[in-house]
Amino acid sequence: MSQHASQARGHYFIPPPSLYPVILAGGLFFLALGFIQAINGYAAGRWVMLGGAAIIVYVLFGWFGKVIYESRSGAYRDWEDVSFRYGMVWFIASEVMFFAAFFGALFYLRVIAVPELGNMASAHGTSLWPEFAGTWPSSGPHGNPFTPMGAWGIPAINTSLLLSSGVTVTWAHWGLLAERRRQLVLGLAATVLLGMAFIGFQAYEYHHAYTELGLTMGAGAYGATFFMLTGFHGFHVTLGTIMLSVILLRSLNGHFDAQRHFAFEGVAWYWHFVDVVWLLLFVFVYWV
Amino acid sequence: MSTTTTHPASDLHAYQPGGIMRWLTTTNHKDIGTLYLSFSLLMFFLGGAMILAVRAELFQPGLQLMQPEFFNQLIGIHALVMIFGALMPAATGFANWMLPLMLGAPDMALPRLNNWSFWLLPPAAFLLTLPFGLALFGIGDGALATGWTFYAPLSVQGGMGVDFAIFAVHILGISSIMGSINIIVTIFNMRAPGMTLMKMPLFAWGWLITAFMLIATLPVLAGAVTMLLTDRHFGTHFFAAAGGGDPILFQHLFWFFGHPEVYILLLPVWGLMPHVLSTFSRKPAYGHNAQVYSFIVIGLLSVVVWAHHFFTAGLPVPALIYFMFSTMAISLPLAVLFFCWIATMWKGAMSFETPMLFAVGFIVLFGIAGLTGLILADVAADAQYHHSYFVVAHFHYALFAGGIMGVMTGVYYWLPKWTGHMYSERLGKLHFWLTVVSFNLTFIPQFFLGLAGMPRRIPDYALQFAEFNAISTLGAFVLGFSQLLFAWNIWSCIRRGPRVENRAWEGATGLEWELSSPPPHHSWETQPVVK
Numbered sequence: 032m033s034q035h036a037s038q039a040r041g042h043y044f045i046p047p048p049s050l051y052p053v054i055l056a057g058g059l060f061f062l063a064l065g066f067i068q069a070i071n072g073y074a075a076g077r078w079v080m081l082g083g084a085a086i087i088v089y090v091l092f093g094w095f096g097k098v099i100y101e102s103r104s105g106a107y108r109d110w111e112d113v114s115f116r117y118g119m120v121w122f123i124a125s126e127v128m129f130f131a132a133f134f135g136a137l138f139y140l141r142v143i144a145v146p147e148l149g150n151m152a153s154a155h156g157t158s159l160w161p162e163f164a165g166t167w168p169s170s171g172p173h174g175n176p177f178t179p180m181g182a183w184g185i186p187a188i189n190t191s192l193l194l195s196s197g198v199t200v201t202w203a204h205w206g207l208l209a210e211r212r213r214q215l216v217l218g219l220a221a222t223v224l225l226g227m228a229f230i231g232f233q234a235y236e237y238h239h240a241y242t243e244l245g246l247t248m249g250a251g252a253y254g255a256t257f258f259m260l261t262g263f264h265g266f267h268v269t270l271g272t273i274m275l276s277v278i279l280l281r282s283l284n285g286h287f288d289a290q291r292h293f294a295f296e297g298v299a300w301y302w303h304f305v306d307v308v309w310l311l312l313f314v315f316v317y318w319v
Numbered sequence: 320m321s322t323t324t325t326h327p328a329s330d331l332h333a334y335q336p337g338g339i340m341r342w343l344t345t346t347n348h349k350d351i352g353t354l355y356l357s358f359s360l361l362m363f364f365l366g367g368a369m370i371l372a373v374r375a376e377l378f379q380p381g382l383q384l385m386q387p388e389f390f391n392q393l394i395g396i397h398a399l400v401m402i403f404g405a406l407m408p409a410a411t412g413f414a415n416w417m418l419p420l421m422l423g424a425p426d427m428a429l430p431r432l433n434n435w436s437f438w439l440l441p442p443a444a445f446l447l448t449l450p451f452g453l454a455l456f457g458i459g460d461g462a463l464a465t466g467w468t469f470y471a472p473l474s475v476q477g478g479m480g481v482d483f484a485i486f487a488v489h490i491l492g493i494s495s496i497m498g499s500i501n502i503i504v505t506i507f508n509m510r511a512p513g514m515t516l517m518k519m520p521l522f523a524w525g526w527l528i529t530a531f532m533l534i535a536t537l538p539v540l541a542g543a544v545t546m547l548l549t550d551r552h553f554g555t556h557f558f559a560a561a562g563g564g565d566p567i568l569f570q571h572l573f574w575f576f577g578h579p580e581v582y583i584l585l586l587p588v589w590g591l592m593p594h595v596l597s598t599f600s601r602k603p604a605y606g607h608n609a610q611v612y613s614f615i616v617i618g619l620l621s622v623v624v625w626a627h628h629f630f631t632a633g634l635p636v637p638a639l640i641y642f643m644f645s646t647m648a649i650s651l652p653l654a655v656l657f658f659c660w661i662a663t664m665w666k667g668a669m670s671f672e673t674p675m676l677f678a679v680g681f682i683v684l685f686g687i688a689g690l691t692g693l694i695l696a697d698v699a700a701d702a703q704y705h706h707s708y709f710v711v712a713h714f715h716y717a718l719f720a721g722g723i724m725g726v727m728t729g730v731y732y733w734l735p736k737w738t739g740h741m742y743s744e745r746l747g748k749l750h751f752w753l754t755v756v757s758f759n760l761t762f763i764p765q766f767f768l769g770l771a772g773m774p775r776r777i778p779d780y781a782l783q784f785a786e787f788n789a790i791s792t793l794g795a796f797v798l799g800f801s802q803l804l805f806a807w808n809i810w811s812c813i814r815r816g817p818r819v820e821n822r823a824w825e826g827a828t829g830l831e832w833e834l835s836s837p838p839p840h841h842s843w844e845t846q847p848v849v850k
Contacts, residue, residue, distance in 0.1 A: 040846070042844070043424075043425045043426070043509070045346060045425060045430050045841075046346050046431045047346065048335065048336055048340075048341070048345055048346055049344055049431050049434065050340075050344050052431060052434040052438055053344070053438045055435060056438040056439045056442055059439070059442065059490060059493075060442035060490070063442075063486035063489070063490065064446065064486075066486070067483055070551075070552045071459075071482065094431075110508070114429060114508050114509075117503065117507055117508055118428070118429055118501075121500045121503050121534055122496075122500055124535075125496050125534045125537070125538045126538070128534065128535055128536070128538035128539055129538035129541060129542055131538075131539065131542075132538065132539040132541070132543060132546075133542055136542075136546060136557060136568060136572065139571065140557075140565065143565070144560075144563060144565035144567075145563045147565075148560060148563060170556075170563060171559075171560065171561055171563030171564065172560070172563070173561035173562065174556070174561070174562050247554070248553050248554050248555050249556070249562075250562075251562035251563045252556060252563030252564055254555070254556075255549070255556055255557050255562070255564065256557075258555075259545075259549065259555070
């Protein structure tokens with residue numbers, strides 16, 4: 032980014048008044064309200080949720096469409112570009128801390144809470160939970176039996192899929208920098224396909240866990256941390272795949288050039304972040 | 320795409336709706352700052368009304384006005400409304416108004432995102448308080464009744480109000496994170512040429528560290544309340560020992576956010592203090608760099624001291640010792656700040672207009688918060704004081720005297736710049752003295768109540784606590800109604816205050832005072848150059 036700082040900065044683009052942010056806030060409100068209603072047994076909640084979600088989707092098309100239009104009409108130059116880059120970096124930083132909360136819960140439960148429950152049993156003789164050893168993986172003193180997810184089946188395949196997708200998106204980036212549009216499109220398409228394959232495998236894995244392993248969200252500390260961490264990661268992979276698809280469509284329409292392609296890079300950073308989170312998941316949730 | 324020199328989509332004067340649409344659609348940092356500040360004032364009175372009802376109940380022993388369940392709802396929502404509705408939006412309003420003016424920037428870096436950050440607040444506040452209204456129609460059992468801390472297992476067992484509060488916190492969190500990203504980007508990318516980071520005004524430094532803390536900690540709160548939600552409705556056992564979970568885990572996660580939150584509320588105020596003290600002492604702020612380094616050290620320490628909020632929960636002794644000493648270490652950079660504030664006034668040509676009165680009052684009363692905080696940081700002493708009114712008094716010295724009086728300092732200081740009019744000095748001074756006297760009348764008795772063993776968050780108490788509670792309630796009502804003077808002073812300043820110069824205060828320095836009062840709708844479209 033340092034090469035931008037030395038250039039004369041000129042006029043900064045300030046977008047004209049826009050109704051999209053307010054509508055988006057309203058959409059989120061109805062999504063939350065409907066969700067609260069639904070989980071508290073009010074059947075109308077799902078329709079309120081659906082309405083909120085529809086509003087959000089409308090705004091995403093409208094707002095991002097507006098941004099793409101502004102970008103195409105030359106409104107953004109070096110100075111604005113740096114703002115977007117800083118913004119994306121710190122957004123990803125906040126996402127890192129969101130996952131840190133769940134990793135923190137995993138480490139705390141595994142290293143402190145579960146062993147302590149095991150020790151409590153022995154400190155009070157055998158009366159508390161005589162069968163409970165306090166070892167990991169655990170569904171707790173009153174949990175149902177389950178089989179933990181092995182690391183070297185589907186998770187290992189998914190690891191190789193995501194690592195390959197990191198390579199393909201970088202290859203696409205090289206294509207963009209060298210103005211080789213074919214390479215850009217092929218690399219992006221491969222990345223999207225790898226992301227979709229990952230999601231498919233994970234859906235199968237969840238099905239397997241629920242139907243054959245007895246591994247559910249209710250399976251104590253292990254089940255809770257397993258599904259929370261892999262679930263939010265899977266959600267992020269889904270978002271990332273959608274974002275990559277948009278970038279792919281824009282690339283097919285001739286958007287981006289070697290100098291001006293923040294949207295591509297922002298999505299690529301996001302994809303690499305999702306990739307790194309997966310590696311941590313693979314090690315700490317599946318493997319060790 | 321070729322780089323063009325025309326800006327078809329950026330003509331600022333092409334589309335400027337009026338009326339309500341101006342405020343709904345604005346991308347202007349001054350409009351958005353005004354929205355934040357107005358919302359904050361509204362929430363300040365809402366949260367205040369809630370706590371006056373609580374103090375009225377506590378005026379005498381026994382239950383007179385409300386059921387304990389409603390009492391519990393009021394104290395928790397009071398805290399959430401004051402923290403997320405009043406204090407944080409006030410500080411963000413300051414940032415929106417002042418950062419571009421101080422840094423010589425044409426606007427905030429991401430203006431449309433800025434609009435979204437604000438407009439997330441009203442729906443969130445609505446979600447938070449809606450259960451009160453629903454309960455009137457027999458739907459649900461009222462608002463969050465766990466106190467603002469959501470402690471499990473109480474919050475796992477609670478009613479629908481907990482779900483409303485969880486989603487309110489999610490939306491408030493999105494708002495704060497987006498606001499913080501905007502502030503960081505503005506500070507890094509929008510400063511006037513020549514304004515290096517170390518030359519940057521201290522208010523901007525205070526907010527920069529605040530924004531980093533928000534980005535580091537608010538997502539953790541979001542994660543914590545998400546786990547709470549799945550424990551409540553989707554069968555997980557994060558906080559239930561039966562499944563190998565642990566309710567103490569919630570306390571760790573909550574306070575990993577909650578402790579830095581205290582500094583998030585205070586650092587913007589610490590940043591604005593040197594501006595006010597230097598203006599009314601007519602000499603430069605003492606120890607500019609020392610204050611910058613103190614902000615950074617406090618920001619770093621704030622995320623490693625959280626467990627001092629639950630010393631009595633049964634932590635292992637090494638953890639207690641670590642959290643005690645790391646907490647006490649914060650007093651070192653804080654002492655540097657106090658020294659700098661006092662040294663700024665030292666031998667200055669001081670005058671005591673309302674902002675200066677509030678600033679000096681802030682230093683004295685916030686000092687009491689710091690000293691009583693040291694007492695609570697002591698593990699052995701805390702065993703006695705934990706969850707007593709001593710804690711309540713302590714954190715109101717921090718958050719009212721430190722936070723809200725700091726915000727009032729800023730409002731009086733910058734009101735002439737924002738409106739182009741001067742407020743009434745006579746009313747301002749009256750507001751200050753009523754506030755300071757009634758604030759102390761409210762909270763000094765609570766220190767003694769806590770020392771004598773009165774627990775917080777209980778609607779009834781033993782007869783021996785009656786006198787001090789009556790005095791405290793009296794003080795609270797004077798304090799609450801004095802704030803109407805504040806609102807009236809702001810209103811009459813906007814309507815008919817005398818016009819002021821660009822440099823509304825003769826001793827004021829900085830780029831913001833070189834602009835007209837009020838500044839033009841779009842300021843610094845051509846950036847100034849700082850030598």
